[in-house]
Amino acid sequence: MALLETTPILKSFGKLVALDGAAITVGESEFHGLIGPNGSGKSTLMKCLAGAETPSKGRIKFSGVDITDASPAARARAGLSLKFQITSVLPALTLYDNILLALQAKSSLVGLIFSRTRGALHDRVMGMLEQFRLASRAYQPASALSHGQQQWLEIAMALAGEPKLLLLDEPTGGMSLEERRVTGDLLQPIKEKCSLIIVEHDLDFIRDVCDRLTVLDQGNVICSGTVQEVQADPRVQEVYLRRA
Known part of the structure; x- marks a missing residue:
């Protein structure tokens, strides 16, 4: 059984048709890239x-x-987490407290009121910061991080709820080449427990990270398959040449 599966989706905004029968299927422990030109519906x-x-x-x-x-909250409880392109970390708080708050989302109100969760969650907070190479800066404000490091912190926060599927919208946007490489390395270990859908314009990054790709153009899926299958598809080549 697929982890995520849709029938063809139509989404209109007035007369604008953003999705015109787009569908996607994602398996467990699968990294799935969603690519296409600007305005394709990703x-x-x-x-x-x-x-x-x-x-x-x-x-x-x-x-x-x-x-x-x-609702988005119900989907989150079911195990689906999303990180949009623009970071939403709390810049005035430390990295530690950003992760702690993400973990406390599952804590009871009583536990939060009496501050029982901070000590109980300490090892998990530090473990997540270590996983994303941020432990040495645990007690610094998030505002002190580079753009790439803030993206890593937010990915860690999105993973705090131990989702089955993480949606990443352009996670490497604005990163240096080295930060993009490191991001790919940081994502690989989560594959054992969590699938990914990644929207990216960096095709080199997508090819290195993903198992399968779905290509959108004008709200339609024009190709879906392995990286090699998608690269060889003449429809995909035509779309990217047309938009170049």
Whole structure:
């Protein structure tokens, strides 16, 4: 059974058709890239999957359950997490407290009121910071981080709830070449527990990280398959040459 599976999704904004029958299937422990020219519908599809937008037509199943009409909070509880392109870390708080708050989202109100969770979660906080090469800066404000490091912190925060599927919208946007390489290295270990859908314009990064790709153009899926299959598809080559 697929972890995530949709029927063809239609999404319109007035007369503008953003998605015109786009569909995607993602398996467990799969890194799936979502690519296409600007305006092809990638971000709209991600928002439909996350619950930020509701499809005009089409259904979304996650772990065998129809979540088409579920709220973003309900999807998060089911194991779906999203990180948008723009970072949403709390810059005035330390890295430690940013991760702690993300972990405390599952804590009871009583535990939060009496501050029982901070000590209990310490090892997990430091473990996540270590995993993303940020432990040495645990007690510095998030505002002191570079753009790339803030992206890593937010990915760590998105993983705090131990999701089954993480949606990443342009995680390497604005990063240096070295930061992009490191990002790929940091993502690989999570594959044992979490699948990914990644929207990216950096095709070299996508090819190195992903198992499968889905290509969108003008709201339609024109190709889906392994990296090698997609690279060899003449429809994909034509789209990128046309938009070059």
